[in-house]
Amino acid sequence: MRTGQIIAKHRTQARLSQSELADALFVSRELVSKWETGLSRPSRKMLEAMAGIFAVPKDELIDRDAILSEELSSAFPPGYSPDTDTLKYSLNTFLETLNERDRSVFIRRYYHLEDPSEISEKYGIKENYVRTILMRVRKKMKKFLKEERA
Secondary structure (H helix, E strand, O other): HHHHHHHHHHHHOOOOOOHHHHHHHHHOHHHHHHHHHHOOOOHHHHHHHHHHHHOOOHHHHHOHHHHHHHHHHHHHHOOOOOOOHHHHHHHHHOOOOOHHHHHHHHHHHHHHOOOHHHHHHHHOOHHHHHHHHHHHHHHHHHHHHHHHHH
């Protein structure tokens, strides 16, 4: 089940409308709708707030495997469609090749689901530079996976 579907399920179980959830989170109803339809993804802070509202662990609100597949699909060579265990192994092996900063930025973004703005604050670098690091790491990953398959 995708993250948006999970959020919608918990919102419905909590007997909240999208507007009521939006009000509780201080966001627009349109943004909640985008989360639920998969057009946007809530930040880690929003997930934590929703987890509190729904009284569930934050990890219960996200589909990590889907997020990894969605966000990192451009880093996969053509025809690369591993099962989850193979993907996890390949990612861990790849991460060992990165310098500490790039590895940390990657993990914060794709494991902890932090926004680039949150990562930039932690490292004292500009948000655009975080995006550049992530783009370069995805390119390195694509090359790594292609060579790993060969």
